[in-house]
Amino acid sequence: MEDILKTKGRIFDIQRYSIHDGDGIRTIVFLKGCVLRCRWCCNPESQEYDIQTMLVEGKPKVIGRDVTVEEVMQTVEKDRDYYRRSGGGLTLSGGESLCQPKFAKALLMAAKAKGITTAMESMGCAPYEVIDSILPYLDTYLMDIKHIDPIKHKEFTGKSNELMLENARKIAASGQTRLVIRVPVIPGFNDTPEEIKGIAQFADKLPGVKKIHLLPYHRLGQDKYDGLGREYLMKDVLPPEPEHMNMLKKVVEQVSRLTCQIGG
Amino acid sequence: MKKYNSSRVLATGRIKRLVEHLYAKTPEIESARAVLLTDSYKQTEHEPLIIRRAKAFAHVLKNIPITIRPDELVVGSSTVAPRGSQTFPEFSFEWLEAEFDTLHTREADPFYISEQVKQELKEAYKYWKGKTTSELATSYMAPETLTAMAHNIFTVGNYFYNGVGHITVKYEKVLAIGYEGIIAEAKAELNKCGLGDADYATKSHFLEAVIISCQAAILYANRYAELAEKMATECRDAARKGELLQIAANCRKVPAKGATSFYEACQSFWFVQQLIQIESNGHSISPGRFDQYMYPYYKADLDAGKITREEAQELIDCIWVKFNDLSKCRDAESAKGFAGYGVFQNLIVGGQNAQGQDVTNDLSFMCIEASFHVFLPQPSLSIRVWNGSPYDLLIRAAELTRTGIGLPAYYNDEVIIPALMSRGVVLEDARNYNIIGCVEPQVSGKTNGWHDAAFYNMCRPLELVFSRGVDCGEQIGPRTPDVESMKTFEEFVDAYKTQMDYFIRLMVNADNAIDQAHAERMPLPFLASMVDDCIKRGKTCEQGGSVYNFTGPQGFGIANVADSLFAIKKLVFEEKKVSMAEYKKALMFNYGQEVSPLIVAQIAGQVARQMTEKGLKPTSDAVSKVTQNIIREAVTTEDKKKFEQLLSMIEEVDKFGNDEEEVDLLAREAAYTYTKPLLQYRNPRGGMFHAGLYPVSANVPLGAQTGATPDGRLAGVPVADGVSPSAGKDINGPTAAANSVSKLDHGIASNGTLYNQKFHPSALSGEKGLDNFVNMIRSYFDRKGSHVQFNVVSRDTLLDAQKHPENYKHLVVRVAGYSALFTTLSKSLQDDIIRRTEQGF
Incomplete structure (x- = not known):
């Protein structure tokens, strides 16, 4: 346990009272570094592993700090009462948590050892051995599936999707965690009924998967691109209309037996 | 089977018309x-x-x-x-x-x-x-007390200018036996009075006064009966004519006699509520546990098939409208502190009975429904929460919160019951508590709590530590040691405590003077007819007739004091980054920011004092000239730079409200400097003083009278409200803020604490949002918070913020886990957020 608590990693934020990423009231730890470069990413400061400086409301702010599991857990444990009442706990997010596999695993182990439930938001973009080693400590896997078509996936995120889809099948087959599929609905990328249908049908075939979340695109990370001196490529894209989201939800319900919810 | 029916009922067209009529014009003064x-x-x-x-x-x-x-x-x-x-x-x-x-x-x-x-x-x-x-x-007040009030250390304006109010009478008694029953009780007591009794003169006259007052109430109701009959004969609308005749029949019967139907009970209740506010203008006449004492009448009618749930709901809605018909003209200053015309009629639902069982019933839900229907600020709806509270009730309450109306307020039985018991209230009575006015717990029908007895600004004594008790050139407080000579943080805290103790004593002096004046000049026999044990004791509440007597003045500014003490501890004594002399100068000149009239008054006062000490005559011309010179020359460019550095150093120090142990525990100690000394004092009615920690809305006008404070707060800016963190200083989210607040000792503040939390509606969206929200309240209460209420940012607020960004500089919105200052976002992003607010995702 001592070793686990001393394990170091790099995070860029801890957010308490998070209620959109897993059950109940949760604390999200955002790990820095990502394998993808999604054009719509609302946390562009999460992508680089390196510590960066970003302008926030005109002032420079250092993004990223190195911490031990023990330090993170001190904050996570502060809301234990809220987890107990609401069925909440710790959620890892990023970035892609699997980019720091040792640290991610140690965080999850520490939480489980203290009786706190665990969840992880991840694309599953890592060798399956890495994922397999952390599954025993993970109650809920919130897995992003952005597109079924490898070419379009690569065009918009920088990487093809074969590994991720394969991992999704393996994770589901392992039966070790509750797998929930999440789809960021991005206009011009994956927001047609056919595309959503494809994802839903894929998800429906995964053993044990019961839920799918459609997360409507939002532009709230736009200012951060300016703060990082980067160009936001989706300036002219508007968030999907609620009617459109409801239509896509119906599509999911028609082609699968999954429970579909809009938003996390 | 459930013990209650929680189904929802639609509002009738009548309610909308009543509300429209009520708000058609500016209120008037009548003679x-x-x-x-x-x-x-x-x-x-x-x-x-x-x-x-x-x-x-x-x-x-x-x-x-x-x-x-x-x-x-x-x-x-x-x-x-x-x-x-x-x-x-x-x-x-x-x-x-x-x-x-x-x-x-x-x-x-x-x-x-x-x-x-x-x-x-x-x-x-x-x-x-x-x-x-x-x-x-x-x-009756001591000269030093009058001086302290003139210097705005505390204000006792409420009862100084008005009746006391702040009471819950035994509504159930009038509902059951009517004023004829109370008259009979008073007559029986009168018969027991012997001419040779020591208290014969006072008691017999008191009882006669009770009888006269109750007879007057009956006569008043009969006047309404006559008016209704007259209007009925002139009415051409058959439906309304029937209603008027029913009103007439009700008013002939109640409140003279006991009510025999739910409708009669509603009418009887209303006359009690209204007439107390004609006898005196004390506000916070709080109906208390309306869902409990009205329930037997509702249940009997419902079981007998005499009323439907819908009809009962309409009657409750009608009462809700009437609560808003009662208004009160206050002086301009007080109006700012109590803004909104409200008379703080606090009505509470849910909770336990005297035996400790949960007594949530149909009416508990229908009361919440009425607030949905009427959607007006009165009554101040409250809800009692304990481990046995039904989930349904809390969810329905949370749905009301989500509308942005600011109701209900949530109260924790698990803190309040033991707190009242520690003040001599017996267990069965404590379990039957209700809330008066804003947040003040007490036992209904038995208490003259004198809640809201004063506003005590805890920041002002802090200012006086730096000036050694001198305000605007006048020595109004103890001459504590010079801050520049202090070697330890403890010396500073001691000086603060000395200032606090002194002014708390003066506030007690002021309250007791007013208490005495009410007892002598303004006994209220009608009120006394409905409060235990006035009739038996032969005294009004003002004279000590009630079973429980308290005085509850409230302190506020805890967050400012805590953050100030912590900044001084860190920057001056531990890290030694700044000297006391520098801090003192920064405060005197408002950190080099705007030279507000407050600053000018302080400096002018000191100039006049120094001139007098030197034997010079402080003419206003001479004082003004020297003052202007000081203001122009005392702050150099270098000073300004230093002040700015100091402000940014203060910014870096931990603040109360972020779940940081050291500063939070200091806040706990800061609150004790007010709550503990009060407990030693007694009032003329034989009761004790105990503290409240809540400001109503006085933190704004009284903040305007407060100079710069060491937490970086500039002169004139509002001070923190209640036990809440300073505005915008809690940056780690709602659980961290609630954890900090729960680290204060809420039990010792047995006159109530007030915690305001701000929420974006997306946090309450859907069933899941409500569930998490309720669990958050539960967890805060597990940690022994006493009260919490929510300010949910509505769509209208956001639209207004788009139009008037200058009024919403600190408005934080939190959507999908992303927090931002709303006014700094582009128009299109703002529109996105407004849309999300409507949709709730």
């Missing part, structure tokens, strides 16, 4: 009560005071104009015009006379007043010179 009261006083000059009070009350009720408003089902209006205000010259009148011409145009709570009413009131007021409670109270 009838003041004129009638004065007439009666003139005719009873040589009678015992208590009899004079009763006769004046009776004279008012016999002659005051009455009205039945269109569509009303429950009647009884204190003014002819909706939401009007009568005046109460026996408590004070000078301020009102002085403000006659500005009432209509003032910013907070304007009132229309006609020239004729002005004349009538001026005439009546002539009688009252030298006879009011406020004049008697002033004469």
Whole structure:
């Protein structure tokens, strides 16, 4: 346990009272570094592993700090009462948590050892051995599936999707965690009924998967691109209309037996 | 099977019409009560005071104009015009006379007043010179107390200018036996009085006064019966005619006799509620556990098939509208502190009975429903929460919170019951508590709690530590050691405690002077007829007739004091980054920011003092010249730079509200500097003082009288409200802030604490949002928080913020886990957020 608590990693934020990423009231730890470069990413400061400086409301702010599991857990444990009442706990997010596999695993182990439930938001973009080693400590896997078509996936995120889809099948087959599929609905990328249908049908075939979340695109990370001196490529894209989201939800319900919810 | 029916009911068209009628015009001042009261006083000059009070009350009720408003089902209006205000010259009148011409145009709570009413009131007021409670109270106060009040350390304006109110009577008694029953009780007690008894004179006259007052109430209801009958004969609409005849029948029966139906109970309840507020203008006449004492009447009618749930809901909604018909004209300053015309009629649902069982019932839900339907600020709806509270009730309450109406407030039985017991309340009574006014717990029908007895600004004594008790050149507090000579943080804290103790003592002096004045000049026999144990003891509440007696003055500014002490501890004593001399100068010159009138007054005061010490005559010309020179020259460019550095250093120090142990524990100690010393004091009614930690909205006007504080707060800026963190300083989300707040000792503040949390509606969206929200409240209460209420940012607020960004500089929105200052976002992003607010995702 001592070793686990001393394990170091790099995070860029801890957010308490998070209620959109897993059950109940949760604390999200955002790990820095990502394998993808999604054009719509609302946390562009999460992508680089390196510590960066970003302008926030005109002032420079250092993004990223190195911490031990023990330090993170001190904050996570502060809301234990809220987890107990609401069925909440710790959620890892990023970035892609699997980019720091040792640290991610140690965080999850520490939480489980203290009786706190665990969840992880991840694309599953890592060798399956890495994922397999952390599954025993993970109650809920919130897995992003952005597109079924490898070419379009690569065009918009920088990487093809074969590994991720394969991992999704393996994770589901392992039966070790509750797998929930999440789809960021991005206009011009994956927001047609056919595309959503494809994802839903894929998800429906995964053993044990019961839920799918459609997360409507939002532009709230736009200012951060300016703060990082980067160009936001989706300036002219508007968030999907609620009617459109409801239509896509119906599509999911028609082609699968999954429970579909809009938003996390 | 569930013990209650929680199904929802739609509002009727009548309710919408009642609300529209009520808010069609600016409220008016009316003269009838003041004129009638004065007439009666003139005719009873040589009678015992208590009899004079009763006769004046009776004279008012016999002659005051009455009205039945269109569509009303429950009647009884204190003014002819909706939401009007009568005046109460026996408590004070000078301020009102002085403000006659500005009432209509003032910013907070304007009132229309006609020239004729002005004349009538001026005439009546002539009688009252030298006879009011406020004049008697002033004469009882020590000179140093008056000085402290003149320097805005605390204010006792509430009861100084008005009746006390702040009480919950035994509504259930009037509902059960009517005023005829109470008259019979008083007569029986009167028969027991022996001519040789030591208290014969006071007790027998008191009982006579009770009888006169109760008879007056019956007569008043009968006047409504006659009016309704008359209106019915003239009414061409058959449906309304039937309603008016029913109103007439109700008013013939109640409140004279016990109610035998839910409708009669509603009418009887309303007369009690309204008439208490004609006898005196004390606000916070709180209906308390309405869902409990009304339930037997509802249940009986429902079981007998005499009423439907929908009909009962409409009657409750009608009462909810009537709560907003009662208004009160306060002086301009107080109006700012109590903004919104409200008279703080706190009505609470849910919770335990005397035996500790949960007693949530149909009416608990229907009361919440009424607030949905009427959607007005009154009554101040509250909900009791304990480990046995039904989930359904909390979810329904959370749905109401989500609308942004700011209701209900949530109270924790698990803190309040033991807190009251620690003040001598027996267990069964403590379990039956309700809330008065804003947040003050007490036992209904048995308590004269004198809640809201003062506003004590905890930041002002902190200022006085730096000036060694000198304010605007005058030595008003203890001459504590020079801060520049202090070697340890403990010395600083000791000096603060010395200042606090001194002014707390003076505040007690002021409260007790006013208490005495009310006992002597303003006994209220009608009120006493409905509070235990007044009839048995032969005394009014003001004279100590109630079972439980307290005085509860409230302190505020804890977060500012905590953050200030912590900044001084860190920057001056531990890290030694700044000297006391530098800090002192920064505070004196408002950190080099705007030279506000507060600063000028302080410096001018010191200049005058120094001139006097040197034997010079401090003429206003000379003082003004020197003051201007100081302001121009004392702060160099280098100083300004230092001040800015200091501000950014302060910014870096931990603040209360972020779940950081060291500063939070200091906040706990800071609160103790107010809550602990109070406990040693007693009031003239034989009760104890105990603290409240809540500001109503006085943190804004009183903040305007407070200079810069060491937490980086600039002069004139509002101080923190209640036990909440300073605005914008809690940056780790709602759980961290709630954890900090729960680290204060809420139990010792047995007169109530107030915690305001701000939420974006997306946090409450869907069933999941409500569930998490309720669990958050539960967890805060597990940690022994006493009260919490929520300010949910509504769509309208966001739209207004788009139009007037200057008013919303600190508005934080949190959507999908992303927090931002709303006004810094681009228009299109703002629109996104507004859309999300509507959709709830």
